[in-house]
Amino acid sequence: xxxxxxxxxxxxxxxxxxxxARVLGVxxxxxxxxxxxxxxxxxxGRAIGPVARRGKYLWLPLGPRPGQGDSDAGGLLLHLxxxxxxxxxxxHTAPAGPLGLHDHFELFVEGGTGSGxxxxxxxxxxxxxVFAPALDQPPAAALLAxxxxxxxxxxxxxxxxxAALSGRRAAIKSVLLSGDPVVGAGNIYACEALFHAGIDPxxxxxxISRPRAARLLQAVRDTLARALALGGSTLRDFxxxxxxxxxxxxxxxxxxxxxxxxxxxxxxxxxxxQGQRATYFCPRCQRR
DNA sequence: CGGGACGCCTGTGAGC
DNA sequence: TGCTCACAGGCGTCCC
Numbered sequence: 630x631x632x633x634x635x636x637x638x639x640x641x642x643x644x645x646x647x648x649x650a651r652v653l654g655v656x657x658x659x660x661x662x663x664x665x666x667x668x669x670x671x672x673x674g675r676a677i678g679p680v681a682r683r684g685k686y687l688w689l690p691l692g693p694r695p696g697q698g699d700s701d702a703g704g705l706l707l708h709l710x711x712x713x714x715x716x717x718x719x720x721h722t723a724p725a726g727p728l729g730l731h732d733h734f735e736l737f738v739e740g741g742t743g744s745g746x747x748x749x750x751x752x753x754x755x756x757x758x759v760f761a762p763a764l765d766q767p768p769a770a771a772l773l774a775x776x777x778x779x780x781x782x783x784x785x786x787x788x789x790x791x792a793a794l795s796g797r798r799a800a801i802k803s804v805l806l807s808g809d810p811v812v813g814a815g816n817i818y819a820c821e822a823l824f825h826a827g828i829d830p831x832x833x834x835x836x837i838s839r840p841r842a843a844r845l846l847q848a849v850r851d852t853l854a855r856a857l858a859l860g861g862s863t864l865r866d867f868x869x870x871x872x873x874x875x876x877x878x879x880x881x882x883x884x885x886x887x888x889x890x891x892x893x894x895x896x897x898x899x900x901x902x903q904g905q906r907a908t909y910f911c912p913r914c915q916r917r
Numbered sequence: 918c919g920g921g922a923c924g925c926c927t928g929t930g931a932g933c
Numbered sequence: 934t935g936c937t938c939a940c941a942g943g944c945g946t947c948c949c
Contacts, residue, residue, distance in 0.1 A: 631942060662925070662944090685943075711942055712927080731927085753926045755943060772945090799920060807920095808944085815942055864942065865929085904921065907940085 631709035633780065633813030634856035635867055635875065636685045639715050642869035643680055643747060646717045650677045650740030652691070654723040658733035659754060662710065665734075666768060667703075667760040677738065678704075684776045684812035685709070688764055703762045706769045710755030717870040719745040734758045747870070777809045780853055785811060787843035794834040794842055801837060802830035803904045805849070814849055817862055817877075817884045820909045822848040824883045829915045830908045831901075855880070883909040 631639070655669040671694065678690030686708050693701035709715070723737040724746060733756075734749040749758060761769035777793075778785040793810035794801070804810065805819040814822055823830050826848035828841060837845065861867060861875030864885075868874050878885070882892050887900035891911040901908050 635942080708943080710926095710944085713942095751926095752928065753941090755925065797919080803920080806943090817942065862942075867942075905923085906943095 631685060631711075631713060631867065632815035632818050632856075632862075633685060634818070634853055634877070635861035636682055636687060636709060637857055638861045638869050638875065639709070640680050640682045640687055642871055642873070643715055643717055646719075646740055646742055646745055646870070647677050647680060647689075647738065647747070648741045650738040651675065652677065652736055653739050653744070654737035656724075656728055656735045656737075658728045658731075658735075661733055661749075661751065661754050662708070662757040663759050663768070665758055665760055672705075672736070672760075675702075677740075683764070683773055684779075684808065685815075686773065688769075703760055704764070704769075706757070706759045706761055706764075706772065707749070708757045709749075710751060710753060710757070712753040712866070713749060713751035713756035714867050715870050716748050716750060716868075716872065717745055718748065719743055775809075777812045780811050780813045780850055785846070787839070787846055790846045791837070791839045791842035794837055797834035799834060800830060800903055801828060801832050801834045801845075802908050804834040806904070806906065811846070811849060813853055816906055817881065818849070818852050818856060820884045821882060822852045824910060824915060825852060827915055829912075829917045830903065830910050832917050883911060885909065 652672050652675050655672050657669050674695040676692035681688040686706055689705040691704050693699055721744060728735060731752040732748050732750050736747045738745060738747060759768055790810055797804045802819055802823060805814050826845040828845055856877040859876040860873060862877040863874040864878055883898050886898045886909060888897050891898055891914055894913045896911060896913045898909055899912055
């Protein structure tokens with residue numbers, strides 16, 4: 630589920646409850662994609678800093694343990710994988726006993742807006758929570774090293790985007806999913822952006838002209854911004870930290886609409902498979 | 918080095 | 934009703 634808009638919606642929804650917060654307790658469930666990389670108890674007592682996002686990763690800065698110097702600081706790199714979501718639930722006292730069936734990591738915190746627990750719910754456990762001393766230190770650095778530009782980074786221009794596509798012979802849909810030229814568009818938003826740009830997802834990336842690359846970049850930005858404004862997409866169970874569902878799924882032009890009429894031309898939307906992933910597009914509105 | 922397949926997990930819905 | 938199978942929002946790793 631979680632593509633960039635859902636991760637950003639999550640970031641925004643946990644920012645307030647975590648303001649000036651401190652970790653009072655930690656509980657862990659089943660293993661996630663990678664080991665936490667530290668003793669969970671070593672997180673207790675640390676101050677939580679402003680939550681940041683890079684691509685689909687969240688970064689939760691943590692101050693040093695009580696009595697330790699600044700060099701003891703670190704943070705948690707979080708990824709929601711395919712089925713992850715974060716929930717913040719106000720609680721007066723630290724919950725005890727086992728976590729919920731699919732709750733695999735929980736911080737009990739005391740913050741400026743009161744105490745509560747921040748819980749990662751992830752049935753498929755493709756998500757991750759990893760401790761690192763800093764974003765540019767292992768193991769965080771390696772995970773972020775190969776990410777492309779943030780979609781709204783001013784350094785990403787139609788020219789540089791076109792140049793990035795020109796070296797890739799793979800289908801444009803696959804190149805968007807790779808997160809190489811630009812991060813954030815997953816399967817839903819890559820399909821939607823290509824529809825709004827009028828580009829056939831099977832076109833080789835290096836065969837896209839400059840004007841069409843410019844249109845695609847704009848479509849990626851517009852699609853992600855619209856999804857963010859709508860609270861993301863809730864296909865099955867995604868919601869923000871307060872349980873609010875997204876609404877973008879009701880505004881998708883092609884994603885999940887196989888055989889239904891195209892909203893522009895009424896021809897049936899097609900579903901194909903590219904790189905083991907479903908692609909939805911309109912063969913009439915999206916040209917080679 | 919680019920490109921594509923695999924595997925990590927569990928839940929759900931369709932079809933028989 | 935109950936079983937089996939295909940498929941689901943991501944992405945690091947491996948092999949060609």
